[in-house]
Amino acid sequence: MAVVVFAENNAGSFKKASFEIVSYAAAIAKTMGTSVTAVVLGSMEDAVAAELGTYGASKVVKVSDVSLDTFESHAHAKALAEVAKAEGAKVVVLANTYSGKAIAPRLSVKLSAALASGAVALPEINGSFTVLRSVFSNKGFANIQLDTDVKIVSLTPNSYKVVADGSAAAVENRSLGIASGDFKSTSVEVKKVTGKIPLTEAELVVSAGRGLKGPENWHLVEDLATTLGAATACSKPVSDMHWRTHDEHVGQTGITIKPNLYIAIGISGAIQHLAGVSGSKVIVAINTDKEAPFFKIADYGIVGDAFEVLPKLNEALSKFKAAN
């Protein structure tokens, strides 16, 4: 019996979401009176893999088959299922990233295990196993009861605090014999966005809407994002009009995000927009219209013209950054 956690890695190093899910898995294991085995697929130095012990993994199983350096949902789900079975996993935890979303459903079928995707809190385990996840694009939550012997939970990034109070874990290298036939699709090229903080992983987000009037004014938004170390986002009409690229569109029909801070500039706060961002911990709205719906869910609001407020806010933030 164990809690098995899939610690995604990006070219040999972990992202924060992996530390979050190992910490989360450690809390689950504690309740269940068992331990955490982390699984790493693809090339990585043992010393880096051992780091997962810091976040609560007792053991790291590393399948360093180089073919697994390229993500493919079928092959990765197969490898993960094999390790989960060998470890006697009762609970498998993944991050609800694009990769996690691609593997988890396949794994669920392979292990005949119920899947709760997009969990936002620790499960409650007492006879039954229920976990809270957001539904209706953040307009509500549902406690999902998982009725199978083995359970899979994929955790929404930025939903659980990283806990780093352990020490290096033992790393066990394992060979699984993943064959080329296990790869059902072929990666041709990976185009990583460089020099930008990926929106799905960002803790701070600066976002703007039609109130910015045109793409030529976005330097105001970008300056603020640069000063803060934030990612940039936008409302749907902004990406529909090609002022910004589609990957910045947040909302019910765009990306759902859950940053610590969301600054909404010149966005009215239509219900479809709010659905994608209302999970943010703190919201700042800047809008000329004091009746703008965004103010109903904002924590801080400035009724004012973005063209006046943004340069001043950027200056104030720069000063703050220099002093802290």
Place this chain on the structure above:
Amino acid sequence: MKILVCISNVPDTTTKITFSSDNKEFNKAGVQYIINPYDELALTKALELNEAAGGGTVTAIHVGQADAEPNLRKALAVGADDAVRIDAAPIDGFFVASEIAHYAKDKGFDLILCGRESIDYNGGMVAGMLGELLDWPSVNVITSISINGGEAHLERDIDGGREVLTAKLPFVGSCQKELTEPRIPNMRGIMMARSKPLQVLPVAANTAHTQVATYAAPAPKAGCKFLEPTQVEELVHLLHTEAKVI
């Protein structure tokens, strides 16, 4: 090509979501249902792929109850050739995927398209589960697709970027914004849809892995603290000391 498109029936995006007083049910009264926006993309793309290939059929499938039939008719009006409804009250993504896999397994489909996720339960699981149940490849969040001689050339969103990939038919794809613009039915389509076949089939596998124990509304917000446009330094100070996010 013979393409199957999975259609989910979801509350209109403007719906205010409320739950019953015991938090056991979602209040459906007065809610307008639409085709899941991502499934509209899947449907439109299926039609475009067949137009590019010079022919083929598109079947729309829904696992659900009779009240979804107007939206299946809409799918027919947009251009699907026929529609299938598996008569059941779906319980979870596995339930839906099992029914669709059971229907599709011996019908010789070249491609199954789903949406990236349904905007009601946001599981994002049907496509991957279908892939595994049928032992087909599955490719998520597709933003571009073209098919040539039994092989698809695809682009999809990945964490922090894009991936270009290829997959052999048949496979299951889940559709993301940017793939295409949804088609709106025209008068002729609406007329034709009336006589297109809509088959109702009984539930086959009838299995679920999960159930909703309770719902919960988001915690109410404390209210907005308003600042003057000149108080930007105060805002920065509050974000640091009070909100503790910077």
